[in-house]
Amino acid sequence: MEFHNEPLLAFIVLAPLVGAAILGLIGKNLGERLIGVIACSTVAVSALLSIYVFINHRVQLEQGHKFYNYLFTWIRVGSFRADTSLLLDSLSAIYILFITFVAFWIHVFATGYMRGDPGYWRFFAYMNLFMFSMLTLVLGDNFLMMFVGWEGVGLCSYLLIGYYFTKDFANDAAKKAFIVNRIGDFGFVLGVMLLFLQAGSIFYFDDPARGIHGAFNWVLSQHADPLNMSAIFSGGITTIGVLLFVGATGKSAQLPLYVWLPDAMAGPTPVSALIHAATMVTAGVYMVARASSIYTHAPAAMVIIAFIGAATALFAATIGLAQWDIKKVLAYSTISQLGYMFLACGVGAFGAGIFHVFTHAFFKALLFLGAGSVIIGMHHEQDMRRMGGLKKYMRVTCLTMLAGWLAISGFPLFSGFFSKDEILFRTFTSPVLPAPWSKILWFVAAVTALLTAIYMTRLIVLTFWGGERFKEAGAAHSSGHPAEGDAHSVTPHESPAAMVLPLVVLAAGAVLVGFLGIPDVLSFGKTSNYFEHLIAPSVHEASGHMNEGHSGGIELEDQHGVELSLMLTSTVVALVGLGLGWFWFKRNPLWKPPRLLEDKYYVDELYDGTVVQPIKAGSTNVLWKFIDVRIIDGAVNGAGQIASLFGTSLRYVQSGLARSYVAVLVLGALLIIGYFVIR
Amino acid sequence: MQAEKALFIVFAVIAVASALNILLQRNPLYSALSLIGTLLALSALYVMLRGQFIAALQIVVYAGAIMVLFVFVIMLLNQPKDQPQIEKQKGLRYLAIPLAGLMIAEMFYVLRPIHLSTLPADQSVGTTWSIGTALFTDYLLPFEVTSVLILMAVVGAMVLARREGD
């Protein structure tokens, strides 16, 4: 591995911070146009610099070179050291490329979407701050820098979810997001500390120039943990892996900590697109991929990741099938897709997971922005029951969203097709999972793919096709949100250019980016999978030797065969899903889904009843009013009362009668004399 | 020898009986007279102990002067007979017996091992001469200081007892 210096990295990170600072401090007095320009241009600077840096170092990155940008030593206490320094390798390069690119277009979209909002400056300040945090997360060269970004994006997410701070549901959602993330961070922090304890360092890689030993080097020098339960609690690499993954479940909305993400849709739609779809929520995947050398030494952790990922994917997809709010559908879809990514990581296909992150960023951002466009067009109506037939009002939006729809559904040759296929294939052939489980998980993933196709089709059909339900006054009142505009008197309209242009760009991305990762088998060996080639030096893919019991020795030829057949299967699945959805929902747009699904399996209620309320009640009635007030203060006051009780009773010796005093005196004298002479 | 013991017992009995009578009398005047009895008995014992000077002093100063003062005050403050005799904490009465018992027991314990039964051959100790000599040599300062004490007592008594307006 070779190390270089790349001072431009700091500028990539700092540019949005400068924007945030300007907007935060003086933005209030600036005009909307200027604010928009500042916000977009700082992100554009980052994006252009990212591209420049990437192009400049592409070859080296492909060879696994690393580029550092050391700024200063942040914390150094005893043997603990954390630097403010940035690291570019192919993994972070991919990340910053798509982050800055997608983010730029979302910023552009938002300049239109947020027009006229009194907190315009505030919004963009937060957005820029988010970019800073996200880039820090990705570019940091140690776990603590990652944590800085990790918490930073959490903060911005909090601020942006609660952007409409006069709305209680937005505030609740924001708080919930932060707190649930904190629960995950709990694991993350413990994981980092355990890593430090074991490895003596929290840096990813060596940096000879600074005399830093990377934690991963230590990990690689260790034997892999066995695949069993006890490894999880042994305090070794597996424990580290599991703890870090707990952090990922919070940030990336996996079971059981996914609950914040659907609520997070309370924020403005560009926020949902940027933070809760394209970038922040994939931080968990990034972290797992970044720590791939840990996970490849911790098969048990990987199994956990795979199962949680698959379970989340299926679970969220079923809920997504039953939601009426257009953004909620997309939110559950995001959770589901994130499950896919973790499934990929869990089966050892980190590259595939990242590839799905990459494609997902485009098509999910597109879908969200499209949804945003629809919402604006519908004057802030989000309930799909009051939409329908919008294709004729919002032509561009409709077209671009169709691209996103096909991409996420895995329609062949759209970007989602490639990444999803890769995951399905790698799951099926996973060297990590014990024998039947790889097939079972593959099956789960396939079913999820089917459901994805169905619910996305439902979304498209309900929104753009069918009757124009917004004209039917009071058609449905079950909308959970206090929508601003009164829906039944509106005419939908197409969005302005600032919003449409990003849709078009992202749609192009959603269609095309998949070609960066064409599997070998499709190009018949002519071009190798470029994406995988690029990312390979940065992640440690699981290899056959990881799980001895597994019959891992499939020949390469056989693999290609399997891959092709699986690809065929998934194409069929996607087409079936699209078809089913199309025909069913065209006919029954308002088909009432099962109550259990519509109410999201009552998980929120479960958490509230078993965790939140007991803690509140216990704290109030037991800890505060009983232990604090009664027992501790009671003891303190009681001691005082006992003292004055003694005082009061001793007082009565003082009867006021001289004769009794003499008696006491004589008695005392006798006692003393007695003690003196008899002792 | 036995005569001496008999004499001691006689005076001792008189002393104790008079002392008890102080407690038994309700009228302070009788109590005062009983105390004089004790004092006189004691002075007799002093003589037996070769404290002739002190014995004389006991009769002249104590029984004579001080007790007369008491009697005088008792007569002066002749309080009305029909006054209700308030007694608070009657229990103190019953405390008397155990306390007295305890005290006597302790004293007995202390004094029992003392074995000294002969007066020294030198008979000059209690004489006026020896007392006078000591008073103006070894005890010169205490003797002088008693004058301060007396003066102070006079002032004090005067301040407290004089009538208003003086």
Next chain:
Amino acid sequence: MESLGINYHAILPETITASVAVLIMMIDAIARNIERRVAGIVSLIGLIGAAIAVASLWGGNGETSFKGMIITDNFRLSFAMIFLLVTFLTVLISLRWVDDESLPVGEYFALLMFATTGMLFMSAANDLVMIFLGLEITSISTYVLCGYRRKDLRSNESAMKYFILGSVSTAFLLYGIAFVYGATYNPAASPVATTNLSLIRDRIASPGQLFSAPMLLAGAAMMIVGFGFKVATAPFHIWSPDVYEGAPTPVTAFLSTGSKAAAFASFSRVFILTFAATSFASSTGPLHSLQSAITDVLAVMAVLTMTVGNLVAIVQSNIKRMLAYSSIAHAGYALIGVVAGDWRAVVFYMLSYVLINLGAFGIIELIARQGDKRLEISDYSGIGFKSLGLASALSLFLLSLAGIPLTGGFVAKLLVFKSAWAAGFHGLVVIAVINSAISWYYYLRVIVAMFFAEPASAFKAPRLARSMAAAIVLALLGTFYLGILPGRVLDTLERARDQITQARK
């Protein structure tokens, strides 16, 4: 002719105070109509003269005079200074008061001076007879002073109780002296029996010289009763709350400081310098049992005293009575010094304690006004900011009593605790410390009332006489001096210690 040991210089301070007392009486008798303040001023001058006399004796090396009746060592002189200081401040705080209350002026100051003479003799005594005499002079004059407000029932009651109990305790003390006298009988020695403290010390220190060890022990026990009564240690403290409360406030101040300090002087003289002359560890025979009995009993008494004083003080509503209990508690702390056998600590404790207590009582007197009317703590509600100077000074005195650093009260406690720790009485220190914590509560109550509570009744800031102001300022300065720069005083005491131990060898 053998020497009578007459040394007028050695009793100069006592002579001065006694003569001033007589002089005051004469002035009072001859010139009834002249300025009433004269008596007070004469006593102040006399006290200063006595102080100069004490100073002139300084450095005495334990010589005795008057046939061993008087000893001149720095132990005596340091206590003498405390007494003179007490009387000085008492005179200052009573100057206006006697006038306001229209009490006989000449007699008042004369009695104070007599009492001072008695106290001086108590510290100067090297013979039990002198201790007894000094004690009686002090006691009898204070009996009178307690009842000085003749028409006041509380004052009468105070005098009567003090008199009855005081006389009983005197009888015990006397009986104790008789026993000690009997115990020292040694036909081979001359004199055969003695009440001289130096001789007693030598006799009990050398084995086989005692006539009767049980008598010595019983005597010591009864002397504890006598002295314990005077310093007001439990269970012989019971008189003091009633007496202190009933007596006129300046007299209370004098009683709670001067007579207590004097009693401590005798207490220390007898129980530290005589009975515990040789170190506890190296003593044998009757001396050892005497010493262990003394330490046991005094330690228990100290604990009882502190605890009773503090606990009962918590529930008091009358400030004088509260301070009475507080002074009981302080006797307990000082007694720790006696237990530890460190009289320097006792001296310092008494010095700082008398300053603080006199200051506090001075202010209480001022606020109580004529006839001791405003004495309830509730009377103090909200006066803090109406009379900021007085209230702040009182707060400082109270805090100093509680033992806050920077004041004499703290250094005094520190010294006592340190000696006790060094002597191995660790438990005693811990109990004392807990007691100090309790005491904060009731001292703070007054401050709470003064500063935090809403004004309850009409209160007008009292007029501050110059003499009273001088007394308060003097007490304050002294309190801080002892708290911040105790070095000089401590050095002096240390030299006194060296000198006494050397004299013994």
Next chain:
Amino acid sequence: MVPLSWYLGLSALLFTIGAVGVFIKRNAITIFLCIELMLNAVNLSFVSLSGFFGDVGGQLFVFIVMTVAAAEAAVGLAIIISIFRNRESLNVDEVDSLKL
């Protein structure tokens, strides 16, 4: 001869009677008489010790005690008088306004 312990015993007995008298009698003057009794008991001890030891010191002590007793009597009686003037009673049990 009468042994020393007899005298001392008698003295102790008288002291005890005096001490008990102080707290069972209610008349202030009687109480005072009891106190005098206690002092006299002590005097007996002094004189007997002095006599048996052949040491004049004890008797000198008695001399001083008598003086003190006289002084105490003067002041004590004055206190009693001043109380009586205010209360018209010599019962000490009535004098208990200062308490607790």
Next chain:
Amino acid sequence: MNGYLLTSVTLLPLVGAIALLLMGRGEKTNENSLKWTALLFSLATFIISLALPIGFNKAGNLQFETNVEWINAFKLGIRYHVAVDGLSLWLVILTTLLVPLALMSSWNSIHKRLREFLISMLALETGMIGVFVAMDMFLFYLFWEVMLIPMYFLIGVWGGERRIYAAVKFVIYTVVGSLLMLAGIIALYYLHGSATLNYTFDIATITNDVRTHALNLDPHTQSLLFWAFALAFLIKVPLFPFHTWLPDAHVEAPTAGSVLLAGVLLKMGTYGLMRFNLPIFPDAAHQWSVLISSLAVVGIIYGALVAMVQPDLKKLVAYSSVSHLGFVVLGIFSFTDQGMQGALYQMLNHGISTGALFVIVGMVYDRRHTRLIAEFGGLANVMPVFSTFFMIITLSSIALPLLNGFIGEFLILIGTFTSPLLPYAKLFASLAAVGMILSAVYMLWMFQRVVFGEVRNPSNMGLSDLNFRERLVLVPMAMLVIVMGVYPSLFLDATDRTIQSIKARLVPATELASDWRPNPDVAQDR
């Protein structure tokens, strides 16, 4: 000059107090001149005190030393010995910084007895600085106790409804602890003196003798003394279950009092632990580390949970202090560089963040005369600037990275987690980390209820946003919050040497040797 610097920093506020006392009594109207005098004195103190970190030698131990004999009689060996080392340096600065800010924060909120209020504040400042700079146990105890009085008056005179109860409770709690400490001091003095024949109250000497094994206390004695000191400190901290004075004191104290109470006074407890308990009673510290760490962890979680359900803003912040200070204690008893440095850092953080929180609560209290959370809501609408500052401080309090709170808490956690000497270290650290979750819960919930939402209470409708003075108070605090979060080396480097010397006897040599440290001199100029 160096020698007098510290003394002048310590005594300058007192001089100010005396000046205020003497200032023209006649005119009642001239309140402004009083305020300005007090402020100028405290500012001057702050400015002079800045010379301390500037002239501080990071490689040195005690600095700016003044060491003169004070009371030498009776072998007392009491000295006027003041100095700063890494332990006290920043705490002194914290104190001198917070006092002017506190004065400014209550510029217009004191309506009675202004002069006395200002005098109390300045006297308190002297007391607090004195505690940190005293290097003699006698002197330390002196400042420790004397400082109580102004605080007592601040709560008692200028406090709220139940001020008397709170003030008395505060003093009694403290005094109970500190008098036990006095017994401990005497015992230590005596034991040290008899062991080394050098009777002294000097902390540095005693510490040094412990380090060089000139003074070897047996474990039993160590335990007793350890607790004599620890109780005083733990009450002050306050550690669960000695914490119940804190909510009362905080709620009743006026804003400035709360700021200093939370900002500085509580630190005196943890400071004492590091100054006395660890270096002087190392074996006892090990012996009792599990108990104290358990209490600390209980305090972290308990404080957070109880804070969560408080209806009163100040009470909430008070309980949050219990939680935060639990972290500090945990860090101290981890016996690691990270833990102790973190603890020290967390003291500063807590001083600034919680101080600022009280300032903020005071600002709304000044406007609305209530502190009940339920009375507020939607303040962001009417007081945006206020809300922004509130947000920054809130985030600092929940330990967001790049803000100060994170550095402290993370160092404490990692120090505890990796501690080789504290049994159950990983368990403690994990439980303490739960506190991180809970702090987010109660702070954000409180923040939401106060700042977010619609303005529902009509009395909040017309509230004015922060004025210039109020901004002036909060700006330095907010800036420190960020600076300390971004560049902690500025502060941490100065404390390292002292932590090493505390560890010297505490940590077995083997552990010291194995403590791998990266070479700080490696070129950083790539």
